[in-house]
Amino acid sequence: MKTLPFSLLNSSELYAIASRIVEAYKQSNGVDAYLLKLCTYILEANSDLRKGLGRTFNQEFTSVLLVADDKRDGAFLGLRDYIHACCNSGDDAKDEAAKKLSDLLSAVGNTINRMAYAAETTKMDVLFERLSSPAAQESLGIIKATDWLERLKARQADFEKVYQSKIESDAGIDFPLIKKSRQSITMNLRGLLIHIETGCLHDSAQFGAIEEKINEIITDAVSLVRSRLTRKENAEKKEDKTSA
Numbered sequence: 001m002k003t004l005p006f007s008l009l010n011s012s013e014l015y016a017i018a019s020r021i022v023e024a025y026k027q028s029n030g031v032d033a034y035l036l037k038l039c040t041y042i043l044e045a046n047s048d049l050r051k052g053l054g055r056t057f058n059q060e061f062t063s064v065l066l067v068a069d070d071k072r073d074g075a076f077l078g079l080r081d082y083i084h085a086c087c088n089s090g091d092d093a094k095d096e097a098a099k100k101l102s103d104l105l106s107a108v109g110n111t112i113n114r115m116a117y118a119a120e121t122t123k124m125d126v127l128f129e130r131l132s133s134p135a136a137q138e139s140l141g142i143i144k145a146t147d148w149l150e151r152l153k154a155r156q157a158d159f160e161k162v163y164q165s166k167i168e169s170d171a172g173i174d175f176p177l178i179k180k181s182r183q184s185i186t187m188n189l190r191g192l193l194i195h196i197e198t199g200c201l202h203d204s205a206q207f208g209a210i211e212e213k214i215n216e217i218i219t220d221a222v223s224l225v226r227s228r229l230t231r232k233e234n235a236e237k238k239e240d241k242t243s244a
Contacts, residue, residue: 001197001211002218006186008225011178015049017221018042018185021192021214028210032199038192045184052177065117065166066231068159072120073113075152079145080105086143097139104130117163124156 009017022039030036083105086098108130109115112123130136131149140146196214199207 001193001200002215002222004189004193004218004221005225006190008229009221010228011049011053011182013221013224013228014182014185015046015053017217018046018189020217021189024213024217025192025196025210028213030210032195032206035192035195038188038195041188042185042192045181045188048177048181049185052174052181054173063231064162065159068155068162069117069120072124072152072155072159075148075155076113076124079148079152080110082145082148083143086145089143094143097142100139101131101136101143101145104136117159121156121160121163124152128153128156 004017006014022042025035025039083098083101086094087102089095089098105127108127109123112120112127115123131140140149193214196207196211200211
C-alpha cells in the first residue's frame with residue numbers, strides 16, 4: 001500500500017482524506033469487525049476536528065487571498081505605469097503633473113506590489129494618504145488618473161475584507177481539540193491501513209479491492225500536498241525578492 005503523508009496534511013485535508021477512506025471501506029461492504037470499529041473511532045475524531053476548526057473549516061483563504069492580492073497588485077501596477085507613461089505625454093502640464101506623482105510613488109515604493117500582505121497594506125495606506133493632498137489631487141486630475149486611483153482603492157478594500165474574514169475565522173480555532181483529534185485520527189487511520197495491507201497478503205479477494213481504492217485516495221492526497229507546498233514555495237520566493 002502507498003504511504004499516506006500524515007504529517008504534511010493540514011487539518012482540513014486530513015479530515016477529507018480520513019472521511020474518504022472510511023466511506024470507501026463502507027462502500028466495499030467490509031465486514032471486518034476490527035476495521036469497522038476503527039472507522040467509528042475515526043469518524044468520532046473527525047467530528048471533534050471539525051468542531052476544533054470552527055468557522056475555518058473547508059474555507060480556502062489562501063487561494064482567495066492570492067486572487068484578491070493579485071487584483072490589488074494589478075490595480076497598483078496600472079496606476080503606477082499610467083503615471084510613468086504620462087511623464088512623456090508631450091504636454092508640458094501633463095508631464096509636470098505626472099513627474100510630481102511619479103516622485104511621490106517612488107518615495108512610497110515603486111514595487112510595493114511585491115511585499116508581503118501586511119507590509120503592502122501599510123504602504124497602500126501611506127500612498128492613499130499622500131495622494132489625498134490637494135497638490136496630488138490636482139496632478140491626478142490633470143493627467144486624468146483619478147479613476148485609476150479609485151480602482152486601486154476598491155481592490156484594496158476588497159482585499160481587506162477577505163483578510164479580516166480570515167483573522168476572525170482564525171480566532172475561533174480550538175487548537176487543543178485539533179491536536180487531540182488529529183492524533184486520534186492518525187493513530188486509528190494508521191491501524192486501518194496496516195490491517196488492510198496485511199489482510200491483502202492473506203486474502204486478496206477480501207482486501208484487494210479496498211486497497212486499490214485507498215491507494216487512489218492516497219495518490220490524490222499526495223498531489224494535493226505537493227500543489228499546496230508549491231504555492232507556499234512560490235509565495236516565499238516572492239517575499240524573498242521583496243526583502244532582497
